[in-house]
Amino acid sequence: xxxxxxxxxxxxxxxxVFSGIDFALGEGECLIVTGPNGAGxxxxxxxxxxxxxxxxxxxxxxxxxxxxPSVASACHYLGHLNAMKTAMTVRENLAFWQEFSGNPARDxxxxxxxxxxxSIRHLPFGYLSTGQRRRSSIAKLLVSYRPLxxxxxxxxxxxxxxxxxxxELMAAHLSNGGIIVAATHLPLGLEGVRTLEMGxxxxxxxx
Amino acid sequence: MLALYLREIxxxxxxxxxxxxxxxxxxxxxxxxxxxxxxxLNLLSRIGPAILWIGALLASLLGLDRLFQADREDGSLDxxxxxxxxxxxxxxxxxxxxxxxxxxxxxxxxxxxxxxxxLNMPPAGIGASALTLLVGTPAITFVGAxxxxxxxxxxxxxxxxxxxxxxLTIPVLIFGVSASYAAVNDPDPFMPPFLILAALTxxxxxxxxxxxxxALRFSAD
Numbered sequence: 243x244x245x246x247x248x249x250x251x252x253x254x255x256x257x258x259v260f261s262g263i264d265f266a267l268g269e270g271e272c273l274i275v276t277g278p279n280g281a282g283x284x285x286x287x288x289x290x291x292x293x294x295x296x297x298x299x300x301x302x303x304x305x306x307x308x309x310x311p312s313v314a315s316a317c318h319y320l321g322h323l324n325a326m327k328t329a330m331t332v333r334e335n336l337a338f339w340q341e342f343s344g345n346p347a348r349d350x351x352x353x354x355x356x357x358x359x360x361s362i363r364h365l366p367f368g369y370l371s372t373g374q375r376r377r378s379s380i381a382k383l384l385v386s387y388r389p390l391x392x393x394x395x396x397x398x399x400x401x402x403x404x405x406x407x408x409x410e411l412m413a414a415h416l417s418n419g420g421i422i423v424a425a426t427h428l429p430l431g432l433e434g435v436r437t438l439e440m441g442x443x444x445x446x447x448x449x
Numbered sequence: 450m451l452a453l454y455l456r457e458i459x460x461x462x463x464x465x466x467x468x469x470x471x472x473x474x475x476x477x478x479x480x481x482x483x484x485x486x487x488x489x490l491n492l493l494s495r496i497g498p499a500i501l502w503i504g505a506l507l508a509s510l511l512g513l514d515r516l517f518q519a520d521r522e523d524g525s526l527d528x529x530x531x532x533x534x535x536x537x538x539x540x541x542x543x544x545x546x547x548x549x550x551x552x553x554x555x556x557x558x559x560x561x562x563x564x565x566x567x568l569n570m571p572p573a574g575i576g577a578s579a580l581t582l583l584v585g586t587p588a589i590t591f592v593g594a595x596x597x598x599x600x601x602x603x604x605x606x607x608x609x610x611x612x613x614x615x616x617l618t619i620p621v622l623i624f625g626v627s628a629s630y631a632a633v634n635d636p637d638p639f640m641p642p643f644l645i646l647a648a649l650t651x652x653x654x655x656x657x658x659x660x661x662x663x664a665l666r667f668s669a670d
Contacts, residue, residue: 295528315534321525329463330456339528341452344535 243306244268245290245313245387245421246415249299252282252289253358258297259285260440267436269389269419272412274426276438282426284322286440287392290423292321303390310389317390322398324379327370332359332378336385353384358407372399380408383415391398391415393424450536454548454595460519461552469516471508472493475557478504479564490569497570498578498629501561502622505582506589509554510614513593514600516549517665521601530665538662542594550590551649556581577632577639580644585625588650590659592617598661601668621649 243264247276251261259282262299267273273285288294292314304314310316326335336350354360355376362370370378376399383391391412397405409430412422461467483493487665502529520526529541542578561582565575596614600606 291531293530312534314531317531319527319531321524321527323522323527324523325525325528327456327460327525329460334456334459338452338456342531342536343528443592 243316243337243419243420244304244308245301245390245423247290247299247301250286250289250296251298251299251347252285252294253297256283256347261298262310263299265436265438266423267423269421270416272416272422272424272430272432272435274430274435274437275440276425276427276437281440283440284394287321287394287425291317293319297348306389313390316387316388318383318386319393320379320383320391320393320396322394324375325368325382326375326379328371331364332370333363336378336381339382340385343388345387346385347387348384350381350385353381354378356384356407356411357381358404358438367383373401376400377404377449378413384411389420391420391422391424393422393426395425397426397428450497450540450544453536453541453544457475457548458552458665461549467512467553471511471553472556474500475504475508475560477563478507479567483568494569494571494574496567498574498581498633499537499626500568501565501570501578501582502585502626502629505557505561505586505617508557508621509586509589510581510593510611512549512553513590513597513614514610516545516594517601517661518597518606521668526665531639533628538665542598542661542665543591543654546587546590546594549594550587554586554590558586565628571576571633574629578629581625581628581643584643585621585646586652588621588646588653589614589618591650591653592621593657593658595657595664598664598668600665601665621646621653624649637650 243427246266247263250263250401252259255329265273277283285294289296290313301313303310308317312416333350334355340350342348357380359377377448380396400408405428409428412430413432416422479500484658486492517526524577530538558579561579562575565578595612599613600609603609624642628639628642628646631639631642
């Protein structure tokens with residue numbers, strides 16, 4: 243499985259934000275996207291997922307087989323919003339996304355244990371703090387399987403312990419042959435992580 | 450898809466009682482008309498079906514603007530759109546419409562016979578009005594979904610949705626009311642307008658969600 247971006251360009255409201263981005267990620271590879279605010283990190287992720295039309299070039303997901311024919315079907319998109327309903331409990335939210343997304347992976351309870359929220363699964367999502375909301379949204383990545391994770395500032399609002407836990411989850415996903423594109427400043431402590439510095443458009447191996 | 454239906458119903462019932470607001474608004478409209486028209490019981494029973502239909506139409510437009518906006522505000526809409534390869538987006542919209550109808554429009558249909566009594570309508574007229582409402586109101590929701598999808602990006606889209614949707618619901622209103630009238634006024638046939646009403650609902654059940662899905666795809670920013 244490979245995620246490929248060829249000469250990818252993105253725009254917001256007719257204004258080009260970035261252009262000429264090329265990369266190819268194979269199984270177990272991670273691309274960290276960094277750059278100043280407004281450099282187009284979120285736009286890049288949305289263009290990759292297909293939520294925004296590409297200004298130029300193309301993004302494609304190859305070798306996904308019948309289950310994952312396109313980037314959209316192969317990815318977990320964790321945006322800056324958590325996509326959870328405040329009126330429903332954490333467990334109900336996750337159970338819904340698991341059933342709706344298909345390809346169930348981990349049990350809801352198990353996923354919540356893994357992000358350290360096992361004891362509050364019965365609370366309405368609206369009662370949680372910012373960091374807890376983010377963590378339950380991260381648990382969404384675990385309840386159904388997707389080879390590609392597109393993460394937009396996944397560590398926003400997390401404390402240091404949860405950040406370390408997130409890094410562990412990302413490392414585990416990579417070692418299982420997953421692919422990650424993350425806009426984050428989180429140090430992963432991983433070998434072979436590539437970085438894409440937005441704003442300068444230069445791709446370098448930082449492993 | 451069943452999961453989505455159940456989630457939407459659960460939210461519709463839990464989040465602030467949208468169903469009750471709709472029924473109360475419906476009651477307010479019905480209760481105001483006799484004050485405006487005057488205490489002429491014959492006149493009231495004659496225009497009863499029309500009043501019931503207008504009240505139900507306005508009340509069912511109430512919660513429509515939140516149909517997609519709530520999902521957009523918490524980011525769920527992105528994921529629903531991304532799931533397009535597994536669940537066709539138009540089908541997702543259809544399921545959301547059905548759930549919306551069940552949670553906030555079906556109570557109006559159930560309340561309509563009670564409100565018919567307020568308007569001094571004969572039993573046959575009440576039955577016919579309730580039946581035409583049951584068959585016709587889904588069409589309003591399907592048209593409304595297209596309107597809600599167009600206005601999803603606007604912060605104060607509520608009124609715009611109503612203005613966009615109302616003209617498109619006129620055919621539904623015409624055939625709904627004429628079928629209800631026909632049940633009471635003897636020479637008029639009941640079945641032709643009723644069947645056209647049913648056809649309108651089926652037609653809009655296809656066109657509405659497809660149009661809404663198209664609008665939603667281009668609404669992402």
